[in-house]
Amino acid sequence: MPAKTDHDARRRDVSAAVWRVLAAQGFGGLTLRAVAAELGATTGLVTHYFPSKQALIVHALEVAETHTRALVPSLEGVHGLEALRQALAAVLPLTPEGTEINRVWVSSWDAALADPELRALEKARYKRWRSRLKPLVIEAQNDGDLPTGDPDDLVAALAAFTHGLVVQALFDPRTFPRQRLLAVLGSHLEGLRP
Known part of the structure; x- marks a missing residue:
């Protein structure tokens, strides 16, 4: 029987990779392939969580807003x-x-x-x-x-x-x-x- 994957933890890992790609390359460099490379995974794994670039970008904006809120005193x-x-x-x-x-x-x-x-x-x-x-x-x-x-x-x-x-x-x-x-x-x- 295959090991269970902690989907919430994996999604957090993917989100962290999204942020690192954004920080390094901006939205112009945000691709499913770039996130997969940053994560050290396949694009298939990334598309499991984000089936399209549009879904990835929407999530990236949510991640950016979370990071922004953390700076507000x-x-x-x-x-x-x-x-x-x-x-x-x-x-x-x-x-x-x-x-x-x-x-x-x-x-x-x-x-x-x-x-x-x-x-x-x-x-x-x-x-x-x-x-x-x-x-x-x-x-x-x-x-x-x-x-x-x-x-x-x-x-x-x-x-x-x-x-x-x-x-x-x-x-x-x-x-x-x-x-x-x-x-x-x-x-x-x-x-x-x-």
Whole structure:
């Protein structure tokens, strides 16, 4: 009788291999064959868990979101503008892991723009991010630290600003090291004070 395979453990192994391929090669290099090679297995084993490249990419986005959530700090006991600053800073490529995660996300945009299913997943992900930022913006507005007005507009502007910093830092890390990213973010938030 053949040995039983721990499918959950195997799926975790495949997920870890997916992440390593993404981190090294981006979404452009994510193939069933590349994941199999990284895992030291056959493509048949990978297709057992992900029957198509589309299924693999959808899973890769889930893995990337899990890695991203792990970087978000607890904001317990942090209030207002400082909580917002910390939440936005968590998105920046401030550490090697944060840089790796951002490279994966940016590399996913091409695939997401070209595919309706992936585009819908990304749209939902951005909506979740903005919904997590909104109460922080409202709290800072109530404290008088941010201008009054539609908090959704301010959230959208802050998300766009932060992602602009991400892209610049990925392309030019010497010009945008950790200290400068944090300083630019802090200056931007201070500049918004009424």
